Every structure is written in C-alpha cells, then in structure tokens.
Amino acid sequence: MENSTQKAVILLKTDKDDQWSAYLQQVMPELEVRFWPDVGEATQINYALLWNPPEELFEKLTHLQVIFSIGAGIDGILKVKSRPAHIPLVRLSDKELTNGMVQYVIYAVLRIHRNMVNYDRLQNNREWGFYQQIAANDCRVGIMGLGQLGMACVQALKALGYNIIGFSRTKKNVDGVQCYDQSQLQEFLKRTEILVCLLPLTTQTKHILNKSTFNQLPRGASIINVGRGGHLNENDLLEALDNEHINHAVLDVFEIEPLPQDHAFWLHPKITLTPHIASQTVPASAVSHIVKGIKRHQSGQPLEFLYDPELGY
C-alpha cells in the first residue's frame, strides 16, 4: 500500500452487497465499506470487491490498489475496457466455493452415469423399469482444467471409484490419474466418456467444446459444462445431440445469461440445465479470503491468486 497509515476503504459492487458488508465489518471493523454508485470521496477508495462492474466504476476509482473478484472467474471484470491493467486483480479461492463445485459435478456425473435422466422419464410414465448399472470404475470421467476446482473434483470422483483422467494446459502429475497436456487433447478426448469442462475462459479455450471435440469423444459420451458459456459452441452441441453422437449434456453456464426464453436448450430432452448455480459464493465463508488479501496488501506481502495476463486467467 502506498501509505500504510492510509485508511482501508472498500467499494462493493456485487450481487450480495448487504451480506458482504455485514461480514466484512464483522471480521475487519476498521475497514470502511461503501456501495456503488455512492462512492463519496472516490480518491479514498483503495479496494473494490466486484462482479460484473460497469465501465464508469473504474473511471471514478482513480486510487484503486487491488481489485477482488467475488468469483473464481474474472471474465466479468476483464471485459470492462476501463479496468486499469496495472492494478492487481485477485480471483476468489474459497472452501465453500470449491465444495459447491464438487457437489454439483458429482451430481452431474451421477445423473449421467446412473441413468437418472431415463429414470425421470420412467417416473413420468409411471413405468417400473431398469437400466443396467455400470461400475464406477468402468466409467471414465475426463476433467478439463486441473486448477483448484478441477483438482477437488478429481479427488472427490476418485473417492467414489470413478476412473478419472485429466487435461490441462501444461502437464500435471496427479497420483493415480492419467494426465494430458494441450498437445494431447485428441488422446484425452478419445478416452473420455463423461467430459467435465472446468477450464478458465481464455482466447485459447473459447469454443473448445465444438464439433471437432465432440467427434473425437466416443459415441454416446456426455458433457458437463461448469466453466463458462463461451467454452461451448451451442449449435455444435445441438447437432451432436441430435445425431446421437453425444448422449446428454449437463449445462450450468451459457453464452448469453440469463438463457433467452426461446433458446432450444430449455426443453431439449437430452439437456439438463441450471441457471449458473453450480457453485455460488457464500460471503460468510469467502470473507476471510478478502480480508486476508487486504491484510497482505497492507503489510506489503505478495498477493495470492492473482490474475496472470500472460495466461489469461
């Protein structure tokens, strides 16, 4: 911080400002909290906690020192053209955020592996029927993205007995998991029966879930997208579902959110969708990450979970 005696003032522009404010003040009473657009004397504001900020925000906050995201994803902040690129941008890392994602991915994998879509249909028809149960070990789940969230999903699915393989930009070593790097996408896809996308959205990963990706998966594979809507070419997915190459898709994120009323995904029998809720930030838990970041900054320690412009996440 430029001047360590300077009072810490944070501006909130999130979808849960009241909750954030209450927890921040509980954990760090000396922190002054302000709410967008009531910035007061804008030059006093050194921190901002944001989700999808408007362009004018950065134009006003000329003395900002650190930007915190309330999500693991920072694309909603990166797309704001007025964001000063030299100000550190911190991604959220939080136990509950990770837990939420693990729970959702387990749910989605089980929904596909245990045929729950078909059991829903049977129930709707008042039909008593069975589908053969396949051992978890015979069901290969390919996790794309081996960051904090991806790794937590790998461990949880492994604990349930699934046969896990992993894909990431650079090769990772994970005990008991065959890992592939970006030069080995094809081999990874060929062996994947349930594909889980947990990649960050970058110029390299935009529309990575496309016709060519689907064609390299074995026939009857399924996909789970909990990354970003921008990872998926939506028309290619519809085509792959219609020609039965892809069996089912569980989607939590979409190119346009909220998903337009007339979108073909809503009533598609081979799509399970949820409104970007795979993991929601819980301020009561995540507040400690923000306060820790502010304190590290105030005491001149390096910030953690920083956005790296070279990597794009």
Ligand code: OXD
């Ligand atoms: C996130 C999200 O990035 O909720 O955390 O999408």
